[in-house]
Each structure stands twice: as structure tokens, then as C-alpha cells.
Amino acid sequence: MSALDLQGVTKTFGGLRAVGGVTFKVPERSIFGLIGPNGAGKTTVFNLVTGVYKPDSGSIRFAGEELSVLKPAQIARRGVARTFQNIRLFGQLTVLENVLVACENRRRSGLLSALLRSPSFFRDEAEMQRRALELLAIFDLDKLADETSTSLSYGNQRRLEIARAMMLEPKILLLDEPAAGMNYGEAEGLKKQIRWLRDRFDLTVILVEHNMQVVMGVCEEIHVLDHGETIAHGTPEEIRKNPKVLAAYLGEETPDEAASAAAAEEEAAT
């Protein structure tokens, strides 16, 4: 069974075909890489899966259900969580509040019990806070729970975004360039953490990332886009050797170079 199934998904912006007939299946509980040069359409694929954009054609199925007819909030409630390439936190809200918003859709007590401050309101709120704080503790953010999220460092903001996404109790987690701005050591940590989250929470992870050290190190399967078209699909080994991929990355750091650079760095470190 695949967790996510894209069939001929197309999206154009004006005359630009940002995503052109992309087809791939993401195996359940896998860590799946979606890579490609700048402007390849990776973020657009995330936006299509999460309902921010509607595809012009094609289908996106999640657990047998068509996602492209649903609204973003409905898709999120089905268990599709994401982070954003340009961090999108609720700036004026505290760290704790940021995470709490993600379980608002599961609150049982309604507006009326909030107005009456009924026992169920306090019970729900206490339970939500307990869970939020546990999650924040996993990400080592619990000590910052009452800080506004804008006051956090860049790395902490990225982690808070993942924590917020995890609060949804997702089945699929879409990470858009989580390693952006990380140094070698941080990226190594991220690899471990992605695997850990997958194992711990029985997740499927789809990873958009330019950092080849992370992509090659953690992904079990990789799909490569260029100018909105699929150019390759396979294991990290296959992708590394694929001439089309190498050509697409021409002028940029190729996956191969990145991997060998990473290996060299690793040697130097030990």
C-alpha cells in the first residue's frame, strides 16, 4: 500500500508549467526524497498535496481518498502535515500557543463551553497543554514555551515548525528544506531525527531538500523533478549515477559531488 499516490499531476501558472504530469507513489512508512534544481516544482507539489493549490489535472490520493477536491484544513485533518520552506509560524503567539493551534480541530468542547468556562473547557485545555508540552520537550523547546515564536533562533523556529506539524498526529509529514541554513553537524543530527520521528510515530516522510548529504543519507527512495517534469526515480544509489540528474544539476553541485564532499568532510572530522 502506498501512503500517497500522485497520478499525472499538472499545475500551470499563467504560461508556466510548474508541475507537468508528475506521477509517483510514496511507500508507507518510507522516507521519500523529492529533489530537483531551483524552480523544479518541488514546493508546488507540496502545495498541491496540501490543497494550497488545486491541480489543473491529475489525481492525488491519500489512503485511497482523493485529496485534490478537499480544502487545506480538511487535508490536514486527514493526517497530512507540513513545514514551509520560508518558515511560517504564528509570530505573535507563544511557542506553546503555536503548537496548541494544531490540536484546535480536535477540541471536543465548543465555543459555548469556552464562554461559560465549563469543566469540559478546562479539561480539554489541560489535556491539550499536557500533550503540547510533551511534544515540545521532545524537541527541547519546552523551556521556551512562553516565548513568542518570533523571538526564537532560526534553528529553533525550524524545530518548532516540525513540532507544530507533529501535533496534528500526522500520517504523512512533508518537510520543505528542513536543512536549509544548517551546518554539517546539524544536518547529520537532522538525518537521525527524521529517522527517529518516522520510527517513533509510524510516519511517512516526504523530504524536499537541496542538501545532498541529508537526501542521500536518509531517503530510501528519491524522485527527481526538473522544470516540473520527472527526470528520474530510484534509490539514492541509482539517482547518484543517473546521467539525466547529473545534467539537470549541471552548474550546480551534483548529488555525486555533494556526497563525496560530505564523505571527505566526514573523514576530516574523524
Added chain:
Amino acid sequence: MSPSTLGDGARTSRAASPNPLLRRILVTLALLGAVVGLEFGFDTLVPDVALQQLVLFALVNVVVALSLNVINGMAGQFSIGHAGFVGIGAYTAAIVAGHIHKALGVDDILFSNSFIVMPAAILAAGGVAAIFGLVVGLPSLRLRGDYLAIVTLGFAEIFRLVIATAQTGGDVEGPIAKFLAYLGGQNGYAGPDRNGVPQYAGPFWIFGAAVVAVIIAWRLKFSGWGRALRALREDEIATASVGVDPTRYKVTSFVIAATGAGVAGAMLASMRNGNPTVQPDQFTFAYSFDAITMVILGGSGSVSGAIVGGVFVTFTVKMIEQLQRFESVQALQAAYPSLDLNALRMVVYASVLIGLMILRPEGIFGEREIIRRKPRQRVSHAPPEPLPARTEAEANPESETGPLTGKAEK
């Protein structure tokens, strides 16, 4: 990830605990006692009738500001036709109160009868305003933010002009035209017998409404619903990405704002020593603008700010009106007949707002409140299962740590 999969590590959360029942009852009784006391002691406390009127009007404006704050402050939308909802509430309440008063058959405005008239007037005014809120908000809140501004402005002006320009004399045909004629056009509605809307809303009702509005606004803000609304204001796409439907929350907040405005309108229509006729001119764009000023001045999203803003703007408006008493101003008006003091008010406001935007762009309070609940001390335990990089970092603090540990950031 059910709570248990996150581990059962004992942890005290700082979730607000319910007020003990006894305390709740005592607070309710104290507030009730205070408003009843004001009903009978207001004349002694504030002997000047003009000042009484001003205080009551300020309180009505506090309700207006608190309700507008839900949509403009908390939800981050921009409604610029709030006066329309106040007006709808005022007309509805005036009609309902007028007819009930007539049916009661007692000419005097008895405090005891106000408990029959006011609840009915408030419910009707809030209900009708809520329906209009839904009709206006549902289509416009689906669209981009600026549509709401245009639609609310259009709605408020249409409402006002339809009433103001209705044909009131001569033969009118059809139920709608008859109803509009009944509302009295530009001269306003003065009750079923045209001898004034019964003024049942004394200090008890108006102070009471203000207190209840503050409590509701506060509880809305500090609830999961208010949190989601504030998140929506910060980032709509991110809010939707965590399962909160932006349209639903925006529409709900807009309906709540309209309901509050409707209730404020009911108070305005029935205010003791107030204007015994409800007139379309009370609900011009200038009043919507006043309401926006109250919210922005006090601090968008702040309950305390809406209270301060509502009082401040009411008194400022009055002060500008009082300028007319000065001989020099009268002389000026005689010399320049086109000089409009209302326009002067706009100039003063604009200056105050511009000054505020420069000195304190977030308003007096920003989003904060006068009273801030201190987060309770939380006992923090090691997480049930820490992320892997963290344990490694603890084992070997020299090594660079992972991005999810926070220890590498400098």
C-alpha cells in the same frame, strides 16, 4: 500519536484550573450588586445629566469597540461598516421595545418592566444583526481580505441610505415600502405611536451589557477559539495547514462581532436620557470610523485596549462638539459657513492616529492586557524519549549537535 504514545511522564501543565464554584458565585453576585447599585446610585454619583449621558454612551461604545475588536483585532480582518450592524440592532430593538412597551400599557418606564422589554430587545437586536452578519460575511470572507472592507462599507451605507431616503409621506405601496415608511426616513423612528422609543436602558442595563461584553471578549480571546483566530491573523496558510478552516473561523468571528454591535445598538436605542428617536444619521461612516479608531488606538486584539479606546474616543468626540460653545469658534463658523466641526473631528482623529502610528504603531496596549496571567510554574521532566541527537550531545558535549536540540545555535 495519542497522549500515551508520547509517554506517560508525569508533568504538571499550566492549564488554567476552573475557578472554585464558590468564588464564581461570589464574583457574579458582586458584579450583579454593583450594577444594581449603579442603577439606583447613578444619579447621586453623577448628578450632571449631560455627563451621565456621556458615560452611558461611552459604555455603549465600549461594547461597540469590543465587538469590532473580535473581527478587526483578533481575526485580523478589516470591517469598516460596523455602524451598520449597530444601526440594525438599534432599529430592531426600538421596534421590539416600542411594541412591548405599548402592549404593557404602563406609560411609566418601570425598572421592573425593563426585565421584560430589554431581554426581548437585546435578543431581537443581536439575532437580526447576526443574520445580517452572516449574509454579509459569508460571501466576502471567502475572498481576499480587502473584499470585506468594501462589502462592509457598502452594506452599512446601503442600510443607512435605504432608510434615510425612503418615501414617508403620501401613498406608499407594497409591504417593503410600507415598512420603510414606518421607520420614518431621515427623521427617524420614534416608536409605534411616534412619541419616542421607550428608554428602558438605564445604568443597570448599560453597565451590565458592558461588563458582560468584557467577560465574553476576554473568554473568547483566551480560549482555543481565540488562539486559532489569532493564528489566522498571523498566517492563514499555516493555520489551514494545521487543520483550522480559515473561512469558518472568520465567518464565526464576524457573526459574533455583528451580534455584539447589534446589542450595542439596542442599548443606544433605549438609552435613558438618550435620543428618543433612532435616526439614520447616527450610523454614518463617521461612526464606523470612530469604532475603528477605538480598536486601533487601544491596541488591536486587546480587550483592555478596546475599553480604553471606547471611552477615550467617546470623550474626545464630545470635547470637539463642545468646542461649538466657544464664542471664537462660533465667530469662525459665522465667518466660514462651510466650516464643519465634524470635519474638524476627522482632522483631529487623523492627527492622533498618525501620531500614534509613528510613536506606538501597535496601539496603546498592543495585543496585551492590563492584567496578565502569569504562566504557572511548570515542573519539567526529561521528555519520555528525547530525540537521538540530543542524547548524543549529552554524551559528548564537545561534538556539534543536531538542529533539533537547540544547543548548536549561538
